[in-house]
Amino acid sequence: MxxxxxxIISVIMSVYDGERYIARSLMSLLVQTYVNFxxxxxxxxxxxxxxxxxxxxxDDRVIFxxxxxxxxTKTLNKALGVARGRWIARHDxxxxxxxxxxxxxxxxxxxxxxxxxxxxxxxxxxxxHGIINEIYDYPEHHHxxxxxxxxxxxxxxxxxxxxxxxxxDNGGYNESYRYVQDYELWSRLLPNTQxxxxxxxxxxxxxxxxxxxxxxxxxxxxxEIRDAYLGESRSLSVPTDSIRPIKSIxxxxxxxxQNGWNRSLAATLQQITLGFRKYNMPWFGTRLxxxxxxxxx
Numbered sequence: 001m002x003x004x005x006x007x008i009i010s011v012i013m014s015v016y017d018g019e020r021y022i023a024r025s026l027m028s029l030l031v032q033t034y035v036n037f038x039x040x041x042x043x044x045x046x047x048x049x050x051x052x053x054x055x056x057x058x059d060d061r062v063i064f065x066x067x068x069x070x071x072x073t074k075t076l077n078k079a080l081g082v083a084r085g086r087w088i089a090r091h092d093x094x095x096x097x098x099x100x101x102x103x104x105x106x107x108x109x110x111x112x113x114x115x116x117x118x119x120x121x122x123x124x125x126x127x128x129h130g131i132i133n134e135i136y137d138y139p140e141h142h143h144x145x146x147x148x149x150x151x152x153x154x155x156x157x158x159x160x161x162x163x164x165x166x167x168x169d170n171g172g173y174n175e176s177y178r179y180v181q182d183y184e185l186w187s188r189l190l191p192n193t194q195x196x197x198x199x200x201x202x203x204x205x206x207x208x209x210x211x212x213x214x215x216x217x218x219x220x221x222x223x224e225i226r227d228a229y230l231g232e233s234r235s236l237s238v239p240t241d242s243i244r245p246i247k248s249i250x251x252x253x254x255x256x257x258q259n260g261w262n263r264s265l266a267a268t269l270q271q272i273t274l275g276f277r278k279y280n281m282p283w284f285g286t287r288l289x290x291x292x293x294x295x296x297x
Contacts, residue, residue: 001035003060009037009102010083010164014075015093019049021128021206023057023281024272028096030059031271034103037089038063040079045069056279073181077172088167090182092158094128094206099268101202105161108198116163116193117186119155120202123265128206129285132265132293136205138197145195149186150226155195157182159203166193180221187229201261266294 011029015022029039043051043066054064063082070078080088087109091097105118124134138155139148148154160182170188173181189195269290276283290297 001059004036007038007085009087009089010085011039011089012079013041013091014044014072016044017046017048018093021094023053025093025096027272027275031099031275032102033100040082042075042079044075073173073175088162088164090158090160095158096204098202098264099271114194115196116166117195118161119159120198122156122203122205123201125206127208135201140197142194153183180218184225262293266290266297
């Protein structure tokens, strides 16, 4: 598809040694029902076949940048410097988005101009290709997000849509933070805008042994950011348990039957399959997985 002259959305993504999952991640974006976006993908010093896989996909909306390894925070700022869209969408290279994500987020944002930060609930996938059997429901409304913020990160970073001028006016990502850069960013943006999460899970987050969530103890960094955000004189009066995200767990496949979410998940995998076939990429496993979530779709 030709590159848009005036993209409404700029997707920023960093990848490091992502050959196992980058094709699915990219394809979930390129099959979105909303098409007026650019995808700025930065190869952060990959040592594997990531670049070869990306080059198989011929779509002018993809801006592919290669560099020596700089780490996620600096790489996101570099991508942000290239972005042209009014909205900045984040996406992680090992995750994938439901194929209606951009349409649903933009529709909400057009109806709620005061919102500058918008995320969504998400599916959880153990390993990049494991069975999806969890949903995390995050606080939906601004006051709930503000109450939750001192206790946990109220957003899934990869699901976020952020107003570009808000990001730029507040200095982008703080490069002093190699990890938890999203939580630090929210601490600066939330006092300057309204925020929300959509209840529908529009993002599929893969959790595996190579993610920083598994490898790094981030609690000391969270504590540092919380202290700076709250200040020494402010006390926490909201009970933690009352505002934590709701973790819905079910045995496959009943979990995804709620609200037809199984169908949206299956339809997304079907669309990704069609994209793979278009570019002569391996597709059978993805099509089979779509049938697991909705055999009659």
